[in-house]
Amino acid sequence: MKSSTILVVDDELFFRRLYANLLSENGYQVETASSGEDAVIRLAQGDIDIVLADLVMPGMSGMGILDHCRKLRNPPDVVLVTGHASVESAIQALKNGARDYLIKPFDPTELLHVVHTCLEQRHLLDENFVLKAQIQLHQRGQHLAAQFDLDQLFTEALAAVLQEAGGGRGLACLINDGQISQLASTKDLQETEAMALMDALQDHLTNGTELRILTRTELPEAPQLPEGLHTIGIFPLRSPYGLHGAMVLCNPLEKDFDSDLPRENLCYLLEQTALGFENACRFKSARDLIFIDDLTGLHNYRYLQMILEQEILRAERYGLEFSLVFIDLDFFKQINDTRGHLAGSQALKDVAELLRQCVRDSDVLFRYGGDEFTGFLVETGCEGAAVVAERIRRSIQEHVFFPTSDNPAKITATVGYATYPTDAGTKQEIIHLADKAMYAGKQCRNAVRGAWQLAEMKDEPADDA
Structure with missing residues (x-):
């Protein structure tokens, strides 16, 4: 126990020396790091039993170090230290897996007691490696099952499963209507290779419910499949509504998997991933009910x-x-009055689709209410906003609504825009100015106005829409 190594991480030299001297005097090997980033580099080398880290540091915080440690194969215990403690921060640290939590200033005997207790428990665990591996497997599985973010779930599940398999390549994907709508893969698996592999596995995914191990000879010949492909593991991801995703594991590029794959452990991790996937789908559905407009599908x-x-x-x-x-939309009330509300609803759906075609995937569209829409343009300045606004106006003006009816219609729109922080410095201000610019354009309709133009305009009331 006396040869145990403790990594002290603190951006203040005084505390690094204080902890190091105290622990060294009591027979422990101590190393120090002045930042979370330096700590991560040292942790990658292994042989650290305890990390004593300050909670608040520039760059990577103590919580960041804790999160990093949890993903290691043989994670050290983490004790967080802070002079700015609250009940909430202590609870959060412990919930995230911290071994203990110390508040500056603390009695030296308190630190020594915490370190002694941690190392004693680690020593007991090390005496039973199988038990330790099972506990770690269970913890990783619990973490995957509780992950609601699909991107994070795919990334962490791939890392956990491939680590258990002893290495390899892999991908995870969402499947909607038979098409891949979201894909995550390891760095050594190109997207074209991943897509080709998924095409080759379609027949094996249709009815499967468990992990299946295939050989390359069981797949059809196809271009662009990954190089050095020998063994493939496939696991379907299902929601309550059917097949909606898959995880695929491939042998490393330079060799095949070991002959004694830990299938039982892999199945456990994949089953927990499937549970996390189902929970994430339910969470997404519930979130969509809160944040999605039923009619247009926009936010x-x-x-x-x-x-x-x-x-x-x-x-x-x-x-x-x-x-x-x-x-x-200009004079939209006339659509409802002359054609009925069902026609009006269809026109709003058409407008929503036109808006999707006018913006990037990274931009976000909203139905603000009634016949008003809003677009959030990511990292876009005033000039870019003017281009998008004009594109939207022109797209709606040129579109033919109800083309198959006896009386097709044209609709125009007035668009206003504002830019943060050029025009506004708060949430309320940018909403108000973009709305006001649009309102100013209503004086002539079928126009684009920017918030920067408001000072040049007279505040005349617009005609009724």
Whole structure:
């Protein structure tokens, strides 16, 4: 126990020396790091039993180190230290897997007691390697089952399963209507290879419910399959509504899998991934009910408020800009009055589709209410917003609505836009200015107006829409 190694991580030299001297005097081997990034480099070399890390540091925080340690094959115990403690931060640290939590200043005997207890328990676990491996497997499985974010789930599940398999390549994907809609793969598996592999595995995924191990000879000949392909493991991911995804494992490029693959452990991790996948699908469905407009499939006003709060913080942190466009359909009431509300609903759906074609995948569209729409343009300045706004106006003007009816129709739109932080500095201001610019354009209709033009315009009331 006396040869155990403790890594002290603190951005303040005084505390690094204080902890190092105290622990060294009591027979422990101590190494230090002045940042979370340096700690990660040292942890990659292994042979660290305990990490004593400050909770608040520039760059990677103590929580970041804790999260990194949890993903290691043989993770050290992590004890977090802070002078800015609260009940919430302590609970969060322990929930995330911290071994203990110390508040500066603390009695030296308290630190020694925590270290002694940690190492004693690690020593007991090391005496039973099988038990330790089972506990770690269970913890990884629990973490996967509780993951609601699909991107994160795919990334972490691939890492965990391939680690258990002793290495390899892999992919995870979403499948909608038989088509791959979202794909995550390891760095050594190109997207073209992953797509070709999924095409070759279609017949094996249709009715499968468990992990299946195939050889290359069981797949049809196809171009662009991964090089050095010998053994493939496939596992379907299902939601309550059927097959909606898959995980695929391939042998490493330079060799095949070991002959004694830990199939039981792999199945456990994959089953927990499947549970996490089902939970993530349920979570997404529930979130969509809250944030998606039923008619158009666009996001709603509630989601706009949330996005703006998040993006303003990101813009402030990284010095970015973004724009907001407001779109109001001109004389839309006449559609409802002359053609009925079903026709009006169909026209709104058509407009939503036109808007999707006018923006990038990274931009976010909203139905603000009634016949008003909003577009959030990521990292887009005033000039870019003007281009998108004009594209939207022209696209709606040129579109023929109800083309198969006896009386096709044309609709126009007025578009206003504002840019953060050029025009506005708060969420309320940018919404108000984009709306006001659109309202100013209503004076002539079928027009585009920017917030920067408001000072040049007279505040005359617009005609009724």
